[in-house]
Amino acid sequence: xxxxxxxxxxxxxxxxxxxxxxxxxxxxxxxxxxxxxxxxxxxxxxxxxxxxxxxxxxxxxxxxxxxxxxxxxxxxxxxxxxxxxxxxxxxxxxxxxxxxxxxxxxxxxxxxxxxxxxxxxxxxxxxxxxxxxxxxxxxxxxxxxxxxxxxxxxxxxxxxxxxxxxxxxxxxxxxxxxxxxxxxxxxxxxxxxxxxxxxxxxxxxxxxxxxxxxxxxxxxxxxxxxxxxxxxxxxxxxxxxxxxxxxxxxxxxxxxxxxxxxxxxxxxxxxxxxxxxxxxxxxxxxxxxxxxxxxxxxxxxxxxxxxxxxxxx
Amino acid sequence: xxxxxxxxxxxxxxxxxxxxxxxxxxxxxxxxxxxxxxxxxxxxxxxxxxxxxxxxxxxxxxxxxxxxxxxxxxxxxxxxxxxxxxxxxxxxxxxxxxxxxxxxxxxxxxxxxxxxxxxxxxxxxxxxxxxxxxxxxxxxxxxxxxxxxxxxxxxxxxxxxxxxxxxxxxxxxxxxxxxxxxxxxxxxxxxxxxxxxxxxxxxxxxxxxxxxxxxxxxxxxxxxxxxxxxxxxxxxxxxxxxxxxxxxxxxxxxxxxxxxxxxxxxxxxxxxxxxxxxxxxxxxxxxxxxxxxxxxxxxxxxxxxxxxxxxxxxxxxxxxxxxxxxxxxxxxxxxxxxxxxxxxxxxxxxxxxxxxxxxxxxxxxxxxxxxxxxxxxxxxxxxxxxxxxxxxxxxxxxxxxxxxxxxxxxxxxxx
Numbered sequence: 001x002x003x004x005x006x007x008x009x010x011x012x013x014x015x016x017x018x019x020x021x022x023x024x025x026x027x028x029x030x031x032x033x034x035x036x037x038x039x040x041x042x043x044x045x046x047x048x049x050x051x052x053x054x055x056x057x058x059x060x061x062x063x064x065x066x067x068x069x070x071x072x073x074x075x076x077x078x079x080x081x082x083x084x085x086x087x088x089x090x091x092x093x094x095x096x097x098x099x100x101x102x103x104x105x106x107x108x109x110x111x112x113x114x115x116x117x118x119x120x121x122x123x124x125x126x127x128x129x130x131x132x133x134x135x136x137x138x139x140x141x142x143x144x145x146x147x148x149x150x151x152x153x154x155x156x157x158x159x160x161x162x163x164x165x166x167x168x169x170x171x172x173x174x175x176x177x178x179x180x181x182x183x184x185x186x187x188x189x190x191x192x193x194x195x196x197x198x199x200x201x202x203x204x205x206x207x208x209x210x211x212x213x214x215x216x217x218x219x220x221x222x223x224x225x226x227x228x229x230x231x232x233x234x235x236x237x238x239x240x241x242x243x244x245x246x247x248x249x250x251x252x253x254x255x256x257x258x259x260x261x262x263x264x265x266x267x268x269x270x271x272x273x274x275x276x277x278x279x280x281x282x283x284x285x286x287x288x289x290x291x292x293x294x295x296x297x298x299x300x301x302x303x304x305x306x307x308x309x310x311x312x313x
Numbered sequence: 314x315x316x317x318x319x320x321x322x323x324x325x326x327x328x329x330x331x332x333x334x335x336x337x338x339x340x341x342x343x344x345x346x347x348x349x350x351x352x353x354x355x356x357x358x359x360x361x362x363x364x365x366x367x368x369x370x371x372x373x374x375x376x377x378x379x380x381x382x383x384x385x386x387x388x389x390x391x392x393x394x395x396x397x398x399x400x401x402x403x404x405x406x407x408x409x410x411x412x413x414x415x416x417x418x419x420x421x422x423x424x425x426x427x428x429x430x431x432x433x434x435x436x437x438x439x440x441x442x443x444x445x446x447x448x449x450x451x452x453x454x455x456x457x458x459x460x461x462x463x464x465x466x467x468x469x470x471x472x473x474x475x476x477x478x479x480x481x482x483x484x485x486x487x488x489x490x491x492x493x494x495x496x497x498x499x500x501x502x503x504x505x506x507x508x509x510x511x512x513x514x515x516x517x518x519x520x521x522x523x524x525x526x527x528x529x530x531x532x533x534x535x536x537x538x539x540x541x542x543x544x545x546x547x548x549x550x551x552x553x554x555x556x557x558x559x560x561x562x563x564x565x566x567x568x569x570x571x572x573x574x575x576x577x578x579x580x581x582x583x584x585x586x587x588x589x590x591x592x593x594x595x596x597x598x599x600x601x602x603x604x605x606x607x608x609x610x611x612x613x614x615x616x617x618x619x620x621x622x623x624x625x626x627x628x629x630x631x632x633x634x635x636x637x638x639x640x641x642x643x644x645x646x647x648x649x650x651x652x653x654x655x656x657x658x659x660x661x662x663x664x665x666x667x668x669x670x671x672x673x674x675x676x677x678x679x680x681x682x683x684x685x686x687x688x689x690x691x692x693x694x695x696x697x698x699x700x701x702x703x704x705x706x707x708x709x710x711x712x713x714x715x716x717x718x719x720x721x722x723x724x725x726x727x728x
Contacts, residue, residue: 006548009548013540013541014540014544021538139362139363139366141562142594142597142598143598150569161573234537234562234566235560239359271537274537274538275538275541282530283530283532283533284532286537287533
């Protein structure tokens with residue numbers, strides 16, 4: 001009886017952890033989903049923009065103490081939110097001066113729609129951001145310290161980590177807000193049009209480069225918020241981006257190319273598989289389990305969970 | 314009037330002046346003997362850059378001291394010149410760094426590095442072929458198990474650390490609670506050092522000590538969340554947890570999760586292994602009350618009698634206290650200095666012979682390593698001891714060996 005009880009608690013606890021971690025994964029994937037899934041820009045520096053979000057939150061809350069007046073609970077949450085605009089601005093500038101050379105209307109006729117150049121350029125940016133981060137921020141692991149990350153809300157025998165739970169709620173709000181922006185506003189529709197057919201979009205008066213720039217800034221900004229949320233629970237250093245970039249791509253493809261909500265579900269699925277696989281598999285196979293499930297899903301649904309049929313993986 | 318005698322006199326004077334003027338720089342040149350190059354291969358970029366930087370600071374502190382004290386006296390006051398090379402973030406990059414060193418720096422006579430056992434194993438494959446004496450702090454037993462002649466290990470190997478740690482910890486528990494613990498939970502990451510540390514325990518060491526192993530889990534670092542692992546502690550309730558990880562990130566996730574599950578602050582005492590657990594940045598990631606009481610074994614940590622080293626290192630690096638990495642960089646440089654004094658020449662083979670002959674019980678090199686400096690034929694430090702360190706009042710203090718301890722150990726009595 002006791003064994004059965006603990007098996008049930010183990011299951012519920014792993015499910016809760018998967019859901020909460022998956023929420024923040026989902027937000028990261030939504031950010032990449034705009035850039036890779038919708039705008040079709042390959043961005044290997046995406047994990048490093050998340051790292052910038054972590055440092056932005058850290059310096060706002062702890063380093064410079066700008067948000068210290070909000071206290072140890074609200075301060076880190078506000079820091080995560082404000083990391084978004086900061087990373088948005090960095091993304092906007094990088095796109096204006098570098099990434100615009102290999103995206104948008106300029107590469108419509110280029111081989112593989114400019115993806116080769118995008119891979120090389122964004123890999124270069126990733127290296128510069130990680131090593132520049134090492135010079136600027138140093139190699140010391142840091143985190144945004146808050147009681148939220150070590151306290152929980154209890155629902156029966158299940159503990160919900162407060163930082164993860166807040167992160168989950170914020171992730172859902174951000175993902176929904178972005179979905180509504182892209183589907184219900186003229187600007188959002190212009191972004192999608194510029195991504196679907198840059199030439200036709202230009203004919204109807206859409207500034208394709210500007211649309212791409214806005215989408216890129218939004219994508220990395222959203223991921224910056226996810227980074228700020230992760231910074232409450234995890235230690236980070238300038239090389240942390242690499243640990244997440246594969247998960248982000250897997251989430252976007254799993255959810256379905258071109259689908260923002262799909263990217264969120266993709267990230268959520270990865271979180272659930274990662275945590276719940278430990279119930280039956282050795283812990284060392286956590287990440288292997290993610291890619292086994294990934295392969296199974298794309299085998300049966302090559303377009304991903306929410307992708308369009310003509311956009312296969 | 315200029316006579317022939319005057320001309321001869323002036324000529325003689327000129328020649329004497331010339332001789333003096335040429336002799337001065339010659340004497341100065343003799344005084345400024347060719348510097349002796351010592352390599353430091355350490356991760357200066359990537360996720361382990363912090364540890365590499367601490368080694369570098371330790372080596373620089375020692376080199377500055379040696380050079381200020383007149384250099385290598387047996388070699389005409391030759392200065393120590395450090396050749397710093399980044400090992401990067403993978404064994405492949407570390408091996409490339411070693412190959413670059415051998416190709417580009419033929420004058421290097423010895424070296425140290427590269428923190429992570431996996432890197433050291435790769436690097437020493439290259440340095441051994443080049444007959445370059447190499448000292449490392451890395452723990453893996455396999456580093457000095459390969460029959461290499463030019464590799465020295467200043468730390469007690471992980472397998473032996475494990476054997477030494479367990480009875481010490483159990484005795485501490487008995488002294489505090491009046492009885493030996495009966496059960497343990499084991500969690501370790503799958504990198505080389507934790508694997509080597511836990512191997513003897515997993516292969517019967519824990520059972521021999523009368524401990525029932527309630528769970529034994531191995532994970533791949535870094536963790537994204539520690540819930541499933543700590544859930545094992547929650548449902549199993551071992552009398553103590555043996556948790557060996559190599560990253561501060563995993564430590565933070567684990568201890569915070571234990572706090573969330575009401576298992577922290579001594580409810581289930583945590584015993585660990587590794588120098589990173591005593592680094593000052595632990596306090597930048599965890600509040601002092603959560604880390605209080607954490608006990609870990611490590612090959613080296615600040616002990617009584619190292620105040621001078623600690624002060625010099627602190628002045629150079631700005632660090633609040635010295636840890637194993639800084640002590641290794643400092644001590645290894647001094648070991649090379651002592652061996653060079655005996656060798657008298659910058660020759661790799663001769664230097665290697667002299668390192669093997671060293672038996673240092675005093676001086677900066679011996680002070681850096683409790684137990685002194687003497688290597689066996691395999692390159693292992695014969696008198697190496699394991700230090701047990703415990704976080705007390707926001708500082709990691711050595712609690713064992715007792716004669717060099719900075720504080721008395723405390724075992725939580727709430728377990």
